[in-house]
Amino acid sequence: MNAYEETRKLKAFAVKLGASLVGVADLSLYNDVYGFSRTLLEKFPFAISIAVRLSDSIIEGITEDGPTEIYVHHYKVVNALLDEIALRVVNYCQKRGAIALPIPASQILDQNRLLGAISHKAIAVLAGLGWLGKSSLLINEKYGPRIRLVSVLTSLPLIVDKPVENKCGDCTLCAMVCPAKAIKGVSFEGRIPMREEIIDIEACDRRLSKIASNPRYGSKVCGLCIKICPWGRGKLR
């Protein structure tokens, strides 16, 4: 099977499992290694970026006072679905004779910097699923930031997708709505900025920790910057 057909079939397989978006990144362009050695990553020329869309009705229920219990539950269910899709995609690649590694959808390895083994957002940007918004969220043209992501690294020969242009423009709604004043509202079109340049992750984490300490929620979720983005509200579609 040629790489074009291989890519088409793999994407269709992921969509059948519940993926809302699927893209392929050239992993040699990924620099932000945290959880893996460069030697390990070199075994995987490609990264498959998979997104599952969140429920609009649940996102619309989030307020400045806090998220909702159902959003906390939804967050966990979507992460579980992403991990399951990733596992099945791994086995699909392995059946085709390739090696493949699933990166957990939500697993923090560096508690101070709140980093996982690999940045799903950076992979998704390379795979053309969207752009890095001023909120530091991945913004998709169709669903805005109302998605969650998982990544599968693989040696299966695939056709890579191209990054898309940043379309935040003059908007700063996420910076205005953030109760922690964590989002700086910085424009960085045409380049990928350092995270510290666009968001005060400690300020965000203080709010998330406060929410997690509330027994109603028990999890570090907020969601206001997800709710407010016009690209997720259908206004700019």
Ligand code: SF4
């Ligand atoms: S998750 Fe909440 S606190 Fe963190 S940046 Fe978004 S709106 Fe601000």
Ligand code: SF4
């Ligand atoms: S709310 Fe506006 S500035 Fe923030 S990520 Fe969405 S489009 Fe970009």
